[in-house]
Amino acid sequence: MAMPRPAAIGPVSVRRLWPSDRAAIVDYFLRLDPETRANRFMGAVSEAGVRAYAASAVTADGLMFGAFVDGTLRGLGELRPAGPRPPGRVLGPDAEAAFAVERAFRRNGLGAALFARITHAARNRGVSDLHVRCLSRNGPMRGLAAKLGAALHPVGPETEGALHLARPTPFSLWHESIAEAFDFTLAVAAVGTAR
Numbered sequence: 001m002a003m004p005r006p007a008a009i010g011p012v013s014v015r016r017l018w019p020s021d022r023a024a025i026v027d028y029f030l031r032l033d034p035e036t037r038a039n040r041f042m043g044a045v046s047e048a049g050v051r052a053y054a055a056s057a058v059t060a061d062g063l064m065f066g067a068f069v070d071g072t073l074r075g076l077g078e079l080r081p082a083g084p085r086p087p088g089r090v091l092g093p094d095a096e097a098a099f100a101v102e103r104a105f106r107r108n109g110l111g112a113a114l115f116a117r118i119t120h121a122a123r124n125r126g127v128s129d130l131h132v133r134c135l136s137r138n139g140p141m142r143g144l145a146a147k148l149g150a151a152l153h154p155v156g157p158e159t160e161g162a163l164h165l166a167r168p169t170p171f172s173l174w175h176e177s178i179a180e181a182f183d184f185t186l187a188v189a190a191v192g193t194a195r
Contacts, residue, residue: 009105010070014113015183016121017064020190021073024066026054028073033103039138040100042158061085065117067101067110071190075101077114079121082131090126097122097132101140111144119148123165124176130163 017025029037029050038044045053057078058064067075077099081091097118101110122130132150134141136159146152150161 009108012108012110012113013068013186014065014110014117015068015186016117016180017058017066017076018184018187019058020187021064021066022055022058024073025058025064025076026051028066028076028102029054031102032100036100036103039135039141040098042133042135062091062095063118063121065099065114065121067105067114069105069108069110074105075099075110075114077118079118086126091122092126093128095122095125095127095130097130106140111140112148115144115148119163119165120172120176120179124168124173126168128165128167130165132161132163134159 030047032040032050034044037050041050041053060080062078062080065077065079066073067077077097079091080096080098082094082096083092085092097115099111099114099118101114119130132141132145134145136142136154136157138159142152142159145161148163150163152159152161
């Protein structure tokens with residue numbers, strides 16, 4: 001079935017999410033339609049479960065990134081260590097990526113932009129293999145992961161994939177530090193305008 005052509009959207013920005021973004025994260029997860037929510041969480045999740053997850057996700061081990069359209073969070077990506085995390089900024093050699101975009105905002109590059117931020121952050125935090133996992137029926141996620149070079153294979157009702165990442169360079173580390181400083185500044189400005 002062909003996806004309908006998306007409507008034109010306003011300005012898009014992708015940035016790291018911070019504890020000050022907690023309310024936007026909760027609102028985002030609650031806005032997801034049942035299918036998108038089930039795809040994101042690999043099964044049905046109650047509203048209470050979504051609220052509990054969303055309230056603690058921004059302070060959990062790893063990083064979160066948001067895609068904002070006209071200042072509203074419309075897509076969210078997570079980078080989590082896949083095993084014990086060494087001390088410091090390093091996540092370890094293996095990490096997992098998960099993300100979802102609200103249905104009305106798909107096919108506008110938000111998923112690809114989130115995935116790019118996740119892979120850059122993973123690379124600069126010592127991740128060599130970035131894993132993705134989704135339900136096999138989740139065509140948008142499978143398509144995006146394959147497009148970005150993940151080797152995918154079915155495992156029962158799920159599909160798993162991995163990307164092998166290059167080692168960080170001094171330039172990639174510098175670029176990441178500048179991007180994070182800018183992201184933090186945007187988050188602080190968003191808190192100021194919300195008051």
